[in-house]
Amino acid sequence: MSPNDLSSYLVIGAILFALGLFTVLTRRNAISVLMGVELILNSANINYVAFSHFGSGNADGQIYAIFVIMLAAAEAAVGLAIVLAIFQLFHTIDVEAAETLKE
Amino acid sequence: MNVATAVFYLIALITVVSAGMVAFSRNIIYSAFSLLGTFMGVAGLYVFLGADFVAAVQVLIYVGGILVLILFAVMLTHRITDVEITNRAAGRIPALIIIGVLLYLLIQTVKETPWVKAQEVIYAATAAKIGDLFLYTYLLPFELASLVLLAAMIGAVVLSRKEIKE
Numbered sequence: 001m002s003p004n005d006l007s008s009y010l011v012i013g014a015i016l017f018a019l020g021l022f023t024v025l026t027r028r029n030a031i032s033v034l035m036g037v038e039l040i041l042n043s044a045n046i047n048y049v050a051f052s053h054f055g056s057g058n059a060d061g062q063i064y065a066i067f068v069i070m071l072a073a074a075e076a077a078v079g080l081a082i083v084l085a086i087f088q089l090f091h092t093i094d095v096e097a098a099e100t101l102k103e
Numbered sequence: 104m105n106v107a108t109a110v111f112y113l114i115a116l117i118t119v120v121s122a123g124m125v126a127f128s129r130n131i132i133y134s135a136f137s138l139l140g141t142f143m144g145v146a147g148l149y150v151f152l153g154a155d156f157v158a159a160v161q162v163l164i165y166v167g168g169i170l171v172l173i174l175f176a177v178m179l180t181h182r183i184t185d186v187e188i189t190n191r192a193a194g195r196i197p198a199l200i201i202i203g204v205l206l207y208l209l210i211q212t213v214k215e216t217p218w219v220k221a222q223e224v225i226y227a228a229t230a231a232k233i234g235d236l237f238l239y240t241y242l243l244p245f246e247l248a249s250l251v252l253l254a255a256m257i258g259a260v261v262l263s264r265k266e267i268k269e
Contacts, residue, residue, distance in 0.1 A: 003108060007213045008111075009148065009152070012118060012119065012148065014206060016122050018206040019119075020122070021201075021202055022199070022202045023125060025194065025198040025201070025202075028192065029131060031131065031173060032131060032134060034173065035134060035135070038165075038169065039126075042141065042145050042165075045145070046145060049149055049152045052152075052154070053154065059233050062154050062156065063233060063237065063241055065157050066156075066157060066160055067244065067248060069157075069161065070251075072164075073168055073255075074251055074252055074254075076169045076173065077172065077255050077258075077259040078258050078259050081260075081262035082262055083180065084179060084180065084262075084263050093180050
């Protein structure tokens with residue numbers, strides 16, 4: 001484990017991925033599930049930038065990381081709009097309560 | 104152990120502990136604010152990896168945009184004064200077993216793979232290089248990204264507007 005070691009970044013990414021997956025699997029609150037998705041996307045980004053830094057040395061991995069950040073922003077906007085619409089319809093955002101698309 | 108290694112350990116600790124609080128906290132407000140520590144820690148890791156532009160984008164979009172959006176959604180959907188557990192979790196034991204096995208396999212793979220040693224890296228500003236790549240090699244995905252953002256924006260507006268009953 002040191003800043004000049006690829007495996008330390010990969011281990012941090014793996015821990016973030018596992019915690020994000022745990023959040024997605026166990027939470028019953030839709031916003032918490034979205035938080036878990038953000039953790040998973042961040043772990044993937046760490047891997048992209050780390051491989052770009054230690055591998056070829058060019059900036060391709062950083063480009064992919066920026067695309068992932070951009071898609072995460074789009075996903076958060078649409079996902080939270082859906083969550084708010086579900087809240088207006090069912091008055092809860094428990095993912096087990098909201099199992100139909102209409103009232 | 105020099106200063107850089109100590110700072111690296113500190114940033115890694117902040118990242119992992121905040122992510123753990125996101126996953127295990129019983130209150131959704133604590134989870135949402137812990138996400139701040141994770142995003143800032145990941146930005147610090149990007150700085151260690153020589154990706155200054157990605158670190159700046161991470162702080163701007165994740166901390167300035169997505170986190171504020173999540174906090175808005177939390178505050179709009181909960182009565183914060185409620186003392187009950189706002190962040191229910193179910194099926195923790197099977198999930199813990201699954202992610203334990205997964206984490207063990209991932210870390211074993213990372214430890215046992217003979218990674219190529221990095222060549223000597225010069226830390227230089229990457230913004231110019233990234234701009235060139237966006238406007239030459241990745242021009243089509245770049246334009247598609249702007250279309251995706253436009254579609255997402257319109258979709259969010261359509262979804263969250265009030266339905267007017269006639």
